[in-house]
Amino acid sequence: MNNFFKTILGFTLALLVVSCSKDDEKAVPLRDYAEQYAKDIVLIEEFLQTHYIDVIDNPGAPNDQDVTFTKIPAGGTQTPIWDSPDLVTNYTVSLHDITYKLYYLKLRGHVDRSISSPEDIAKAPCNVDRVLASYVGQYIYKTTETVDDETVESIEIKEFEKNLNPQSFLTLSSTIRGWSEIFPRFKSGTYVGNPDGTITYSDFGAGIMFVPSGLAYYGSSSGSIPGYSNLIFAFKLYEIQRVDNDGDGIFSYQEDLNNDGYVRALEEGVANIDDTDGDGTPDFLDVDDDGDFFMTKVEIKNPLTGIAYPYDQIPLCSDGKKKHLTADCH
Ligand SMILES: [Ca+2]
Ligand SMILES: [Ca+2]
Ligand SMILES: [Ca+2]
Numbered sequence: 001m002n003n004f005f006k007t008i009l010g011f012t013l014a015l016l017v018v019s020c021s022k023d024d025e026k027a028v029p030l031r032d033y034a035e036q037y038a039k040d041i042v043l044i045e046e047f048l049q050t051h052y053i054d055v056i057d058n059p060g061a062p063n064d065q066d067v068t069f070t071k072i073p074a075g076g077t078q079t080p081i082w083d084s085p086d087l088v089t090n091y092t093v094s095l096h097d098i099t100y101k102l103y104y105l106k107l108r109g110h111v112d113r114s115i116s117s118p119e120d121i122a123k124a125p126c127n128v129d130r131v132l133a134s135y136v137g138q139y140i141y142k143t144t145e146t147v148d149d150e151t152v153e154s155i156e157i158k159e160f161e162k163n164l165n166p167q168s169f170l171t172l173s174s175t176i177r178g179w180s181e182i183f184p185r186f187k188s189g190t191y192v193g194n195p196d197g198t199i200t201y202s203d204f205g206a207g208i209m210f211v212p213s214g215l216a217y218y219g220s221s222s223g224s225i226p227g228y229s230n231l232i233f234a235f236k237l238y239e240i241q242r243v244d245n246d247g248d249g250i251f252s253y254q255e256d257l258n259n260d261g262y263v264r265a266l267e268e269g270v271a272n273i274d275d276t277d278g279d280g281t282p283d284f285l286d287v288d289d290d291g292d293f294f295m296t297k298v299e300i301k302n303p304l305t306g307i308a309y310p311y312d313q314i315p316l317c318s319d320g321k322k323k324h325l326t327a328d329c330h
């Protein structure tokens with residue numbers, strides 16, 4: 001190649017590099033999930049270790065804000081949330097190739113599917129159901145100030161949203177991951193309408209979740225919440241609505257085969273327990289659960305009436321499984 005063309009080529013490449021780097025400056029890449037989580041979990045755990053909680057159990061007046069967090073003053077003798085084993089618990093969620101620790105507080109109506117009564121489990125949503133819940137949302141942040149030439153860090157919280165009198169249901173599969181993770185661990189309650197048009201809820205589950213940014217909005221700011229915020233939601237679960245995601249006549253919670261409260265879309269490299277025919281589409285999204293080419297919707301119909309059987313009356317095949325879950329009978 002002669003020098004003239006080399007020069008032209010070099011010039012063009014230089015231009016490309018310049019224009020690329022300009023674009024990069026405009027679109028800030030998301031932070032590395034693992035690095036961000038390492039900071040987030042330290043902040044959340046520090047918050048739990050340095051604050052105590054006041055809970056006013058006030059089921060008759062659900063619209064009152066009844067949870068407050070207070071920083072333990074120097075020399076204070078209040079019990080940190082961290083040291084309240086009856087209240088605080090956590091479990092792990094795998095996402096973004098990391099294992100998130102999700103802390104939450106069990107205030108009332110906690111559902112543990114290995115020990116809770118069938119009645120309580122029946123009142124808990126699965127992770128794609130809809131919930132009517134009151135909540136107070138706060139985010140955790142750190143401030144630094146210089147006192148006597150020393151940098152002093154302090155953990156603060158700021159309320160960003162409050163909905164104490166919810167009027168509409170929220171679909172858990174459309175909320176932040178933290179919500180769809182935590183709500184299946186609480187039960188809804190009962191309600192009565194009052195003559196003045198108000199509704200009184202009782203016996204509902206209530207808790208508080210501490211959501212790392214990766215299970216919340218991550219790098220996006222949402223409303224007044226800054227990007228990469230760790231969120232605290234205090235909530236009361238008043239009511240649930242079941243969802244049938246694939247419209248096959250069977251609610252998604254009934255397509256949760258291992259009854260753990262969660263149905264999941266296929267994730268790479270993870271066996272999906274809730275996929276009867278193993279075709280990669282879990283039952284709650286599969287219109288033919290057993291892969292026998294007969295639609296579930298059709299298999300669960302009573303041939304005499306043309307109407308679907310109630311779920312618990314769907315006929316069983318010789319292997320003891322319901323018709324739509326075994327390919328041997330249709
Ligand atoms: Ca379904
Ligand atoms: Ca499941
Ligand atoms: Ca399937």
Ligand SMILES: [Ca+2]
Nearest residue numbers: 288290292294
């Ligand atoms: Ca079928």
